[in-house]
Amino acid sequence: MFRTSEWKALRYSTYAYYLDRLGWATGFEQKITSYCFRRGTGNAVDGAATTAVRDQILRHNPQTGVFCGSYINEKVRFIVQDAVLDQPTDSGFLRAFTHMSLTCDPRAPQTVPDNVRDALPPDPELVQLKLEQQELRLELKRLYGHAFVQGSIGTEAGEEYRQLNRQIATVTKTLEQELKREYRRDYFYRIHNEELEKIIKKVKVVTPTYVEPVVKH
Incomplete structure (x- = not known):
C-alpha cells in the first residue's frame, strides 16, 4: 500500500490526475481512468463467473443490465469466422486483440x-x-x-x-x-x-x- 500522506486523504481529482499522467507517459491511446480498472475487472470476471457473482463483484443491482450497457467490452471476444468454419479459436490471440493495451505505444x-x-x-x-x-x-x-x-x-x-x-x-x-x-x-x-x-x-x-x-x- 502506497501512501501520499499519513493523515490527509487523497482526493479523487488528484488520483484521476495521476492516472491520466500515468496513461499519457506510458503511451496509452485512450485516457486512463478508474473506470478502466472497473471495466477491466468486470470483463475479466465475465464468462469466468456467473452473472450474479459478476454483478456482486461490481456492486451492480441484478437484472438492471448495467454491465451490458456500460461495461462490456465493445470489441466482441468471439471470432464468427471460426464458428462458421467449425474450427477452434486461439483464445490467447483473441484476448490480446480485444485488450486496450493493444494500441499502447511507448513512442507516442x-x-x-x-x-x-x-x-x-x-x-x-x-x-x-x-x-x-x-x-x-x-x-x-x-x-x-x-x-x-x-x-x-x-x-x-x-x-x-x-x-x-x-x-x-x-x-x-x-x-x-x-x-x-x-x-x-x-x-x-x-x-x-x-x-x-x-x-x-x-x-x-x-x-x-x-x-x-x-x-x-
Missing part, C-alpha cells in the same frame, strides 16, 4: 515539437486578450508607476487587469492541452500506415535496447 509523443508550434498560426482570441492586457498595462503604469500591480488593488481597472491575466492563463492552458491531444491523436492515426510502409519498403528499423526500470519500495 508527450509534447509538441517546437517546429510544429512555430508553424501554427496564433490564436485570434489569445492575441486579442494580450492586446487588451498590454493597453491596460500601459494605462495602469501611467497612473500608478512601476508598482501598478499593488497600487491598482481595489480599483476597477486593476481588477480588470487581473481578470485579463486569468483569462489569458486559462486560454493558454486550454490551447496547450488541445494541441497536445490533437498531435498525439494524429500520431496514433498515422503510425500504423508508416509502420506498414517500412515493412513493405524493407526499411531497417533500429530498435533501442530495453533497460528495465529500477523499482524502489
